Amino acid sequence: MTPKTRDRWLTYLSVLVLLGILVLAQEYADEYQVRILNMVAIYITLAVSYNLINGVTGQFSLEPNAFVALGAYTASLLTLTPLEKGMSFIIDPCIWPLSVISIPFLPAVIIGGLVAAFFGFLMGFPVFRVRGDYLAIVTLGFGEVIRVVANNLQSVTNGPLGLKGIALYTNLWWSWGLALVTLFVINRLVKSSYGRALKAIRENELAAESMGINAFRHKLLAFTMSAFFEGMAGALLAHLITTISPMLFTFFMTFNLLIIITIGGLGSITGSVLAAIAFAWGSELLRAVEEPINILGLYTIPGIPGMRMVIFSIILIVVMIFARKGFMGRREFTWQWLFDRMHRKGIGL
Amino acid sequence: MSLGTLYGLIAIGYTMVYGILRLINFAHADVMMMSTYFAFFGISMFALPWWVAAIIAMILTALLGIMIDQGAYRPLRRAPRISALITAIGVSFLLENLGLVIFGSRPRAFFRPEIFRPVWQFGEIHVLSLSVYTICITAVLLVFVYIIIYRTRIGMAMRAISRDMQTVPLMGVDLNRVIAFTFGMGSALAAAGGILWAMKYPQIEPLMGIFPGLKAFVAAVLGGIGNVFGAVIGGFILGVTEILLVAFFPEFSGYRDALAFLLLILVLLFRPTGIMGEVLPE
Numbered sequence: 219m220t221p222k223t224r225d226r227w228l229t230y231l232s233v234l235v236l237l238g239i240l241v242l243a244q245e246y247a248d249e250y251q252v253r254i255l256n257m258v259a260i261y262i263t264l265a266v267s268y269n270l271i272n273g274v275t276g277q278f279s280l281e282p283n284a285f286v287a288l289g290a291y292t293a294s295l296l297t298l299t300p301l302e303k304g305m306s307f308i309i310d311p312c313i314w315p316l317s318v319i320s321i322p323f324l325p326a327v328i329i330g331g332l333v334a335a336f337f338g339f340l341m342g343f344p345v346f347r348v349r350g351d352y353l354a355i356v357t358l359g360f361g362e363v364i365r366v367v368a369n370n371l372q373s374v375t376n377g378p379l380g381l382k383g384i385a386l387y388t389n390l391w392w393s394w395g396l397a398l399v400t401l402f403v404i405n406r407l408v409k410s411s412y413g414r415a416l417k418a419i420r421e422n423e424l425a426a427e428s429m430g431i432n433a434f435r436h437k438l439l440a441f442t443m444s445a446f447f448e449g450m451a452g453a454l455l456a457h458l459i460t461t462i463s464p465m466l467f468t469f470f471m472t473f474n475l476l477i478i479i480t481i482g483g484l485g486s487i488t489g490s491v492l493a494a495i496a497f498a499w500g501s502e503l504l505r506a507v508e509e510p511i512n513i514l515g516l517y518t519i520p521g522i523p524g525m526r527m528v529i530f531s532i533i534l535i536v537v538m539i540f541a542r543k544g545f546m547g548r549r550e551f552t553w554q555w556l557f558d559r560m561h562r563k564g565i566g567l
Numbered sequence: 568m569s570l571g572t573l574y575g576l577i578a579i580g581y582t583m584v585y586g587i588l589r590l591i592n593f594a595h596a597d598v599m600m601m602s603t604y605f606a607f608f609g610i611s612m613f614a615l616p617w618w619v620a621a622i623i624a625m626i627l628t629a630l631l632g633i634m635i636d637q638g639a640y641r642p643l644r645r646a647p648r649i650s651a652l653i654t655a656i657g658v659s660f661l662l663e664n665l666g667l668v669i670f671g672s673r674p675r676a677f678f679r680p681e682i683f684r685p686v687w688q689f690g691e692i693h694v695l696s697l698s699v700y701t702i703c704i705t706a707v708l709l710v711f712v713y714i715i716i717y718r719t720r721i722g723m724a725m726r727a728i729s730r731d732m733q734t735v736p737l738m739g740v741d742l743n744r745v746i747a748f749t750f751g752m753g754s755a756l757a758a759a760g761g762i763l764w765a766m767k768y769p770q771i772e773p774l775m776g777i778f779p780g781l782k783a784f785v786a787a788v789l790g791g792i793g794n795v796f797g798a799v800i801g802g803f804i805l806g807v808t809e810i811l812l813v814a815f816f817p818e819f820s821g822y823r824d825a826l827a828f829l830l831l832i833l834v835l836l837f838r839p840t841g842i843m844g845e846v847l848p849e
Contacts, residue, residue, distance in 0.1 A: 227618050278649050280656075348696070351591045354652060355784060356835060359828030370821035469777075472704055480653055525668055531661035538641045538654040 225553040233398065240390045252390060254502055258459055259393035260451050261494040265478040266375045266487055267447035270404055272476075273485035273548075274413065275440045276420025278350070280472050282448050283339075284364040285334040287467035289370065289449025290456035291375055293330035294384045296321050297331060297457070302383045307376050323387040327396075327453040332447025335442045342438040349423075361469060368464040380463025381456075395518045398524040406488060407443070416440055420485070472530035477534050479545050489546030499550060569698035569767065571806020572705040575799035576760030577783035578790070580632075580753030586729040587749055589648060593655040594635055595757055596780020597662035600773060603765040604626040604670055605679065610678050611667030617680045625758040632754025633747045641743065641756065650733035666773030674772040677765040701763050707800075708759060712752075712795060721748055729793060776823060785827040789834050805830065 243255055268282050295303075299320045345356050368375045375381070407413050418426035419433050427433050456462045478497045482489030504526045537544065577599055584592045605627045609620030639658050643651045683697035716722040724745045727735045736742045764779060765771050786805045790797025807826060812822045 257691055278652065344836055350648065351589075351652060352788070352835060353586075355591065355788070356828075356832060359781070359785075359831055363825040363828050366822060366825040394827050460592050473656065476653065476656065484649075527664040529663060530669060531657050531664060534657035535639055535661065538650050538657065539639070542646060 220414065221554065223555060228553050234397075236394070240394055244390055253458075254391055254498060256388060256393045256496050259390070259397040260455050260458070260499040261475075261478065261498050261545070262274075262397045262491050263393075263447055263451040263454075264475055265482070265490040265494040266397075266404055267444040267451070268475050269479045269485065269490045270416075271437075271440050271444045271485065273479055273483070273490075274408055274420065275416040275437060276485075277346070277437055277440070278354050278356035279345070279441075279468070279491075280354050280476070281361045282444075282475050283467045283469060283471040284361040284446045284453035285338060285448035286455065286471060287364055287368060287451030287464070288334040288337055289330035290462050290467070291381070292333040292449070293323075293326040293453030294456045294462060295374070296326040296329060297385060297387070298381065300381070300460055307373070319476040323392075323457065324387075324447055325390075327450050330453035331446045332460050334452065335446035338445025339438065339442045339542055343439045346434055346437045346441070358469065358472075360471060361467075365464050365467055368467070375464070380461060380466075382461050384456055384460045386457060386460055387388035388454045391460070395452055396447075399439070400451075401491070404443075404447075412436065412439065417485075454520065474530075477530055478542075480534065481537055483544035483546035483548060485548040486544070486550055488548035488549070489544055493545060502524060508523075569701040569806075570762075570810060571803035572702050572762050572799070573764050573767070573802070574779070574783045574786045574806050575802025576763070576840050577757050577779060577803045578787040578798035579795055582787040582790070582792050582795060582798040583725075583749050583753045585787070587725060587732075588640070588644075590640065590651050591655060591784065592641075592753075593652075593780075594658040594662055595753065596776035596783070597629060597659050597666070598632055598635070599761035599764075599772070599780065599807075600776035601631055601662060601667060601729045602754075603771045603775070604666070604762040605758075606762050606765070607675060607677060607771060617678060620848075621759075621762050624762060625755045628758035628761075629717040629751035629755040632750040632757075636747060636750040641746075663773055663776070668817065670773055672773060674770040674775075676836060677769045677771050679766045679769050683766060683778055697766055699761075701767070704759065704763065708756060709796075709799065712756070712793050715752065716795060721745060724747060782827045785831045788831060 240255075243252060247255070264282060264286065269279055271279055279561075297320065315425060341357075341360055345353060345360070348356060371377070394553055408416070415426065415431045415436050418429065419436055423433050474497065478493045479490050481496075482491070482493030577595070580595050580598075581592060582589060584595070593594035602624050604731075606617075606620045609615045609623055610617055610760070613620075615623070639654050640651055643654060649707055679697065683700055685696050687694050687696055687699065701769075714722075715731070716725060724735070724740045727738075727740065728742065728745055732742075760779075760783075761776075781800065782805060786801035787798045788801070789804060790799065790801030808830065809823050809826055811828055812823055
């Protein structure tokens with residue numbers, strides 16, 4: 219068996235193990251744990267696709283909240299029944315084509331992704347004419363514009379009231395299914411010649427262009443791709459929390475993703491996955507600091523709401539100052555690495 | 568008009584730091600927010616007259632700006648610029664959330680001093696005296712800024728460093744002192760802008776900095792980033808455009824926050840160095 223086929227079988231095996239865990243979780247875990255598992259999967263999807271543009275291509279952008287919002291709104295508007303829409307849209311009735319259609323979940327998710335990708339594609343034209351810091355600000359502005367539009371376009375998005383009563387379609391199969399598809403596609407993309415071109419752009423755009431790489435087209439590809447997956451993740455998110463409003467899609471969401479990908483290592487898919495798991499889990503664990511803490515039954519520190527974000531911000535700053543490469547740097551997990559480790563420790567295979 | 572000058576005041580801080588460090592100081596907007604709280608507590612807890620509180624708030628804010636630079640940005644001077652940018656976003660979130668934790672998320676009413684209250688009438692136009700004073704105060708501060716940048720040794724050092732960061736320290740200029748001074752000055756101006764802002768829209772909350780901050784940044788880019796007077800002109804244009812939009816198309820007033828970014832995208836497309844910026848070869 220060549221190492222390559224061995225690695226492939228090991229990957230299939232680990233996916234099977236994961237599916238097994240999910241079956242068990244579906245059967246035995248309580249609602250809260252299932253919810254965390256769903257969030258973990260959505261965070262993985264978001265972080266990996268965000269990392270494609272920020273880490274792999276090296277184009278520092280701050281817009282995922284916009285694509286998530288686009289996907290979430292599109293899919294929710296498509297799955298909500300006309301009756302529910304009539305009830306939600308109090309101030310302005312919903313505009314015509316949207317008010318009567320209602321389609322199943324899967325096409326709605328895909329259309330959500332496509333709409334996000336379409337906007338990503340359009341946005342790419344002005345956005346990638348600038349670089350570096352400007353890119354960050356323009357994309358940040360784009361995220362804000364989407365939110366402002368969602369707030370004001372009463373007849374489509376129901377404005378600040380948001381959409382309610384979205385059916386709870388997202389379950390572990392949907393969320394982890396999307397996460398796996400995202401991982402598979404982006405992993406293949408990064409390892410293909412496109413991926414090498416993207417990395418070349420990250421390292422030195424001028425040099426890459428002089429090697430015959432059309433930097434603009436590749437950046438646009440990565441941007442559209444990441445928008446597509448972020449939009450689908452947004453659609454799943456909307457059908458998980460069942461209520462969406464513009465306030466959900468602030469820069470705050472982008473900030474969380476930024477923490478995930480920098481801690482995991484900009485440019486490392488493995489790092490993003492690990493950090494996404496750690497983040498989703500950690501933010502649940504850190505709820506403890508927001509609750510009253512009792513020291514030896516003598517003294518009670520009152521709970522401080524908001525303390526979690528203070529801790530996250532400090533973690534981000536500390537990581538940036540002392541461990542700039544993050545947890546994984548640009549390395550990836552490979553089976554070969556695991557075998558080498560085992561050999562060194564004297565565990566033969 | 569006074570809105571534009573406020574954007575301008577805040578934009579100066581962005582543009583000065585960017586001119587020297589090539590860093591977008593995301594935390595600048597939140598430094599401004601902190602300044603309004605300093606002033607707020609100065610007035611309400613220590614019963615200081617408003618102008619004493621404002622001056623103390625400016626000094627404290629300047630110190631805060633210097634502390635942020637020394638604590639968070641200085642270790643990253645030689646790091647890739649993206650790292651510093653991420654750190655800046657981190658600092659910004661830290662300040663916002665510290666504000667939420669310490670001051671609470673409830674907005675607080677800010678004090679508007681007696682002399683800023685009367686409404687003056689010029690012919691047909693009614694003007695709040697605060698708006699006129701805002702423009703005057705900004706003008707005075709700008710004269711100060713001009714004197715510091717073009718007539719003092721430290722200003723000369725600042726201009727020199729923005730031209731060439733490698734060589735200037737070799738000439739015996741203490742780089743970190745100059746950068747610290749820049750942060751202090753930018754933050755103090757942001758404090759002035761923030762306090763005037765809080766008097767104009769008399770309530771403060773920990774997240775109030777975000778939108779003025781983003782727009783001030785747009786103003787800085789509009790005017791040509793790195794150029795102090797460009798920043799003021801950019802702020803002016805942005806403020807006037809925004810007011811005109813609301814005045815002539817009231818049905819679009821909800822979109823005023825989006826306007827700044829549309830302007831930004833247009834400017835970057837057609838004149839990436841801004842109105843006053845020099846056209847640099849790449």
